[in-house]
Amino acid sequence: MTGIGPVEPGEGTRARDVPAPGVPPPAEAPRGxxxxxxxxxxxxxxxxxxxxxxxxxxxxxxVTRPRQPPPPAPPFPSQVTDVAYAGRAEPPRNGPLGAFTFAVELTVSSGPAVTVTRIGQPSAGLSLTSVPRPPFRTRTGSPRRITLTVHVGECAKVPRNAGLPFLDVTLRNTSAIQVHSFILGELYAQDLSEALQVACGNNSGSSPKS
Known part of the structure; x- marks a missing residue:
């Protein structure tokens, strides 16, 4: 016997139950x-x-969102600051005889501005003044020229062989305050030794030549 009958649902499919006309749809399951x-x-x-x-x-x-890593801390001032010898300079007016005036260039390579709060040297027979006077700030990419004058106080306490003299510079930025010693090189040592010889010579007394 042949004929066209109802279409059976295919494999993997499911026919929806369609209510007969006039028959109300089934009630929803009760909700708790x-x-x-x-x-x-x-x-x-x-x-x-x-x-x-x-x-x-x-x-x-x-439910948390991924946190951004904190920004890196600024470098310590001694890590980004350099002081280079720039040669002899014009001595200040009415300065004492035998004083040695020279210039240095201070640069900051990166990070926040660095403030110089003190410049000194280790010899007990010498003192040091600077222009500009501390404290002063130096920003990244803006080198600062500093004029320094070494004053001879007592020749007996002045080292006869300057060797590798250095400057003690106190530096400050937003990370730390540090005292760093900068060696200015052989030319500075030579110029300083010559100035000390002029100021004191063979004098072993307590005062430089006037």
């Missing part, structure tokens, strides 16, 4: 109190979940 509460407040629940936390099983499930 928790389900009804969720339906009424699901927008608020989703908002709380997105903003940070949602109550689950008596505890909190936290």
């Amino acid at each position: 109190p928790l389900t009804q509460w969720y339906v009424r407040h699901r927008r608020a629940v989703l908002a709380v979940a997105v903003s940070g936390a949602v109550l689950v099983g008596g505890g909190y499930l936290y």
